[in-house]
Amino acid sequence: MKCENCTKKECSNKQRNEDRQNTPADVLNSNDENEEKSEFHKLANAKIFLSDCLACDNCITSDEAVRVFQQNQKELFHVLNLNKKCDTSKHKVLAVSICPQSLPYFAAKFSLTVTEAAQRLCGFLKSLGVHYVFDTTIAADFSILESQKEFVQRYRHQNQEEHAIPMFASACPGWIQYAERVLSSLVTPHICTAKSPQQIMGSLVKGYFARQQNLSPDKIFHIIVAPCYDKKLEALREDFHTPLYNSQDVDCVLTSGEVFQIMEQSKVSLREIAEVAFDTLFDGVKEAELIRHDGRKSDGYLEHIFKYAAKELFDTEVKDVVYKALKNKDFQEVTLEKDGETVLRFAAAYGFRNIQNMVLKLKKGKCSYHFIEVLACPGGCLNGKGQAQTEDGKPDKALLRQMEDVYATVPVRLPETNRQVQKLYQEWLDGMDSMKVQESLHTKYSTEKPAANNLDIKW
Ligand code: SF4
Secondary structure (H helix, E strand, O other): OOOOOOOOOOOOOHHHHHHHHOOOHHHHOOOHHHOOOOOOHHHHOOOOOHHHOOOOOOOOOHHHHHHHHHOOHHHHHHHHHHHHOOOHHHOOEEEEEEOOOOHHHHHHHOOOOHHHHHHHHHHHHHHHOOOEEEEOHHHHHHHHHHHHHHHHHHHHOOOOOOOOOOEEOOOOHHHHHHHHHHHHHHOHHHEOOEOOHHHHHHHHHHHHHHHHOOOOHHHEEEEEEEOOOHHHHHHOOHHHEEHHHOEEOOOEEEEHHHHHHHHHHOOOOHHHOOOOOOEOOOOOOEOOOOOEOOOOOOOOHHHHHHHHHHHHHHOOOOOOOOOEEEEEOOEEEEEEEEOOEEEEEEEEEEOHHHHHHHHHHHHOOOOOOOEEEEEOOOOOHHHOOOOOEOOOOOEOHHHHHHHHHHHHOOOEOOHHHOHHHHHHHHHOOOOOOOHHHHHHHEOOOOOOOOOHHHOOOOO
16 A cells, blocks of 8 residues: 555555554553543543654654654643642643634534634633633744745845745645655755744744743743644754753644544534634734635745735736646646746645656756745645544545635735734844844755665655
């Protein structure tokens, strides 16, 4: 049996991979002796398998595999239980940030609107003992704004800097993992340095929010609810760790499906939960309304960068971005013509087959695109393996269609018009072009391929 999305003819580590796929997460978890003996334990005992996980089935070390599996519902209940004990030195502020692509999953599962699902999910998490529930859309705002600025700079310097163009999007950890571990220096200098929304949310919660609350970062336990397992791997990256406090910006990622398991096993339906508005990073202020970014099934990087670049570089207002389908619906392009010449050529390449075609073009020096929005999952983030699968691990196409329909009803907002973002640039980051912007909103990619024998699974 070949892994889904895998395009290799032969998989040299097939047997090892299959062995691991059939090994429950619990067996891999070296902390089992510390299991919580709490009322929540049975809820958190769900098993995950590697075959359910990474979009790219790519290279991960055995240490990373263990640390990915350790991020499960038990971690949430471990913190909830410690918070009930008398020893306040072990108490943590529990903050949960929810990706916008996870909300349509709960809306579709419980036949709710996205806003109802969001507010009831917030009510459910607070009923468990979570202190703050945030929406990560604000982090995506920052990520898009930084990506579009970087694209314009790269475009202007393309004749001086060899790797400036094409620029690849940086939001999908499945793609980043593949680029770093397999493609390495061929591709990494082309990847936008803006952090993904997940990691910017980590900086916001463990940086800005912790400071507002007079807390050190290690006193906050930060969980992200996301559509895929790849984000668990992203949370482990060394550059998102603060050694002074021994604190990761994101402590644990739970998939939408894992949160649904908690509800299922505790026999809770979101339909019966009271609505509670999301928190914001500003003390006492609640989230007024839920919004999404314009674009296809991602956070809309292609559309925002395209419109911004058209205006900044060619003084052209683009109202509607028109996609042209190429080989399949997950490989499309968008162009801007000026005086009979194509001045901007962008592509959306979703799924590993389309990504590999794009990389092949780059290798041959035949990549004519200026920007490529890359997502590891065919169909985009709503199709992440942490939410769009049936119980037996098959793609759930009916659920995906429902998710796409409800997601399309969420109102759209431009990142530039978010006043909270403007306030944070001033209060937290000392302006739009400061050193702090580089430190908090940008990252670096590894250009070294890890030794093959360190990897547990090979592409
Ligand atoms: S496309 Fe989206 S859901 Fe799929 S791996 Fe990338 S970030 Fe996760």
